[in-house]
Amino acid sequence: MTLPQDRQPPEQELARLKARVQELEAELEQYKGRAGDLDKQLSAERAERQVIESTPPISPTPDLEQTLGRLVKRIAMILQAEKCVFMLHDPEAGELVAQRPAVGLSDEQVKVFRVRATHGASGEAFRDAKPVVLDDAVGDPRTVKENVALLNIRNIATVPLVMETRDEQERVVEKKTIGVLHVFNKRFGGMFSDEDVRLLTIMARQAAAVIASAQLYIELKQEKDKLEATLESILAGVMVVDMKGKVTLVNQAGRRMLGLTQEGEISAPLDEVIPDERIRELVKRSMTSQKESAAEIEVKKPAERVYQGQTTLIRDETGQPTGVVAIFNDISEIRNVERMKSAFVATVSHELRTPLTGIKGFISTLLSDTEGFFDDESRREFYTIIDQECDRLTRLISDLLNVSAIESGRALEVNYTPVDPTSLIEKTVSVQRSYTDKHELRVEIPERLPRIMADEEKLERILTNLMNNATKYSPHGGEVVVRAVREGDSIVVAVRDQGIGVPKDKQTKIFERFERVDTRDTREAGGAGIGLFLVKHMIEAHGGTIGVESEVGNGSTFTFSIPVEPKRAGGGGGSA
Numbered sequence: 198m199t200l201p202q203d204r205q206p207p208e209q210e211l212a213r214l215k216a217r218v219q220e221l222e223a224e225l226e227q228y229k230g231r232a233g234d235l236d237k238q239l240s241a242e243r244a245e246r247q248v249i250e251s252t253p254p255i256s257p258t259p260d261l262e263q264t265l266g267r268l269v270k271r272i273a274m275i276l277q278a279e280k281c282v283f284m285l286h287d288p289e290a291g292e293l294v295a296q297r298p299a300v301g302l303s304d305e306q307v308k309v310f311r312v313r314a315t316h317g318a319s320g321e322a323f324r325d326a327k328p329v330v331l332d333d334a335v336g337d338p339r340t341v342k343e344n345v346a347l348l349n350i351r352n353i354a355t356v357p358l359v360m361e362t363r364d365e366q367e368r369v370v371e372k373k374t375i376g377v378l379h380v381f382n383k384r385f386g387g388m389f390s391d392e393d394v395r396l397l398t399i400m401a402r403q404a405a406a407v408i409a410s411a412q413l414y415i416e417l418k419q420e421k422d423k424l425e426a427t428l429e430s431i432l433a434g435v436m437v438v439d440m441k442g443k444v445t446l447v448n449q450a451g452r453r454m455l456g457l458t459q460e461g462e463i464s465a466p467l468d469e470v471i472p473d474e475r476i477r478e479l480v481k482r483s484m485t486s487q488k489e490s491a492a493e494i495e496v497k498k499p500a501e502r503v504y505q506g507q508t509t510l511i512r513d514e515t516g517q518p519t520g521v522v523a524i525f526n527d528i529s530e531i532r533n534v535e536r537m538k539s540a541f542v543a544t545v546s547h548e549l550r551t552p553l554t555g556i557k558g559f560i561s562t563l564l565s566d567t568e569g570f571f572d573d574e575s576r577r578e579f580y581t582i583i584d585q586e587c588d589r590l591t592r593l594i595s596d597l598l599n600v601s602a603i604e605s606g607r608a609l610e611v612n613y614t615p616v617d618p619t620s621l622i623e624k625t626v627s628v629q630r631s632y633t634d635k636h637e638l639r640v641e642i643p644e645r646l647p648r649i650m651a652d653e654e655k656l657e658r659i660l661t662n663l664m665n666n667a668t669k670y671s672p673h674g675g676e677v678v679v680r681a682v683r684e685g686d687s688i689v690v691a692v693r694d695q696g697i698g699v700p701k702d703k704q705t706k707i708f709e710r711f712e713r714v715d716t717r718d719t720r721e722a723g724g725a726g727i728g729l730f731l732v733k734h735m736i737e738a739h740g741g742t743i744g745v746e747s748e749v750g751n752g753s754t755f756t757f758s759i760p761v762e763p764k765r766a767g768g769g770g771g772s773a
């Protein structure tokens with residue numbers, strides 16, 4: 198047997214083959230390496246995609262804990278870390294504070310895990326906004342040893358949590374480091390690689406976005422709560438109805454005005470919520486016509502009130518109406534005053550005519566008495582009556598002028614002079630005595646009163662008004678007592694009668710303008726309803742107060758105080 202010519206001897210052939218195998222082996226290694234690289238790249242990309250996909254879109258009501266919980270679990274899994282936790286910066290404490298949810302840390306551990314924002318691996322990553330990787334957490338001088346021991350940390354990868362604010366073109370306009378994201382203890386005895394850090398950085402961005410959106414949500418919620426609290430506290434009633442006719446909001450004033458008993462949120466059809474048909478009509482009219490509407494609505498229940506209802510449409514940014522907002526203002530008082538004003542015009546006309554008729558009557562009588570039928574004494578009596586009636590007219594007109602001055606916001610002017618209250622009271626009472634023979638008018642001044650600084654003319658008007666009321670509203674006569682004493686820095690005067698009295702529910706009202714108690718007795722007595730209004734303002738202009746104690750059928754006592762010395766500026770008390 199012969200070997201072919203080209204055949205080399207077997208030893209050489211073996212060596213060549215061996216070399217070739219080696220070559221191929223090396224090539225294989227190379228390919229292996231490249232495949233490994235590709236594999237890594239692939240898994241990294243896959244992980245990245247997974248993270249991005251698993252991050253929920255920024256929703257208006259993110260359940261922060263749940264979302265972050267999913268995120269930290271995923272991070273720990275992808276990076277093969279035993280523990281994963283993020284820390285947020287608390288600017289007030291100057292600390293980084295661990296947050297729930299975490300992986301591989303008990304709630305207790307999370308609670309106590311915090312570091313100064315300048316300390317340890319956390320501080321470094323936060324301060325420099327750069328990743329930090331430590332292969333030997335125990336030996337490395339940069340770690341905080343208590344935390345390393347507490348959490349049993351072997352190695353660490355930490356990246357900053359950076360919150361990015363973007364403009365409309367999605368360009369980053371602001372970056373703010375809000376904390377750090379940690380993974381600890383690579384599984385299976387490994388170390389965290391650069392690749393791990395790259396992944397961790399991507400995931401930190403996602404986490405920061407979630408936290409930022411949650412913060413935004415919290416801020417929005419606070420803003421909303423504030424708005425709701427404002428809406429709840431305003432006096433006008435507000436109701437919002439969507440285009441399907443469902444009531445979505447009624448504020449507190451609205452619930453009261455519309456007589457709704459349910460508390461809290463309302464979400465029900467208009468027809469079920471609102472018992473009053475006119476209110477439903479008002480809203481529906483706006484809805485169908487897509488225009489604003491208004492109506493005055495008188496309700497009997499829960500109380501007799503008049504509401505001015507107005508509606509407007511709520512529109513979205515495209516101008517489409519999305520609902521109707523109805524606003525109710527209580528105009529009962531305005532209507533009441535209007536009613537009182539017309540009643541007032543009627544009484545004033547009557548009040549003016551009464552003295553005028555008297556004056557005219559007596560003057561005509563005197564003029565027509567060409568034969569001297571009346572003697573001097575009678576003539577004198579006539580002149581006195583004319584004189585008194587003229588005074589009554591002058592007083593009424595000056596009262597009216599004062600009311601309009603107070604109404605237009607002008608303060609009553611007080612011309613202070615020294616006044617002796619005792620002689621003023623005695624003088625006024627004796628004038629009043631001349632007007633009545635049915636009543637016994639008495640003055641009670643147990644102790645000497647000091648001179649006071651006051652407006653004498655106003656003080657006289659106050660007393661006259663109160664005494665005039667006391668006799669006017671005691672149609673069956675009786676005693677009227679004016680009692681004055683000193684109490685501290687004030688003179689206190691009480692005018693007491695035994696007349697018809699003032700019902701409890703009217704005892705504050707009667708001091709308002711045009712307010713009268715409407716009974717047969719008071720109608721017969723006549724009056725414009727401005728006496729006490731002026732009295733109160735004149736007293737308050739002096740820095741004093743007035744009140745009434747009374748029982749129907751058992752008389753009334755009006756008590757007022759006037760300071761001995763006017764209070765200096767800032768002492769308060771002045772009004773109108």
Ligand SMILES: Nc1ncnc2c1ncn2[C@@H]1O[C@H](COP(=O)(O)OP(=O)(O)OP(=O)(O)O)[C@@H](O)[C@H]1O
Binds near residue numbers: 666667719725728
């Ligand atoms: N002493 C009193 N006893 C009972 N009712 C009183 C007394 N004083 C006032 N009132 C009630 O208070 C109302 C308001 O009194 P006020 O003096 O302001 O008006 P008026 O007497 O009706 O008219 P005027 O403007 O002429 O004084 C009266 O209409 C009356 O109903």
Ligand SMILES: [Mg+2]
Binds near residue numbers: 665727
């Ligand atoms: Mg009066």
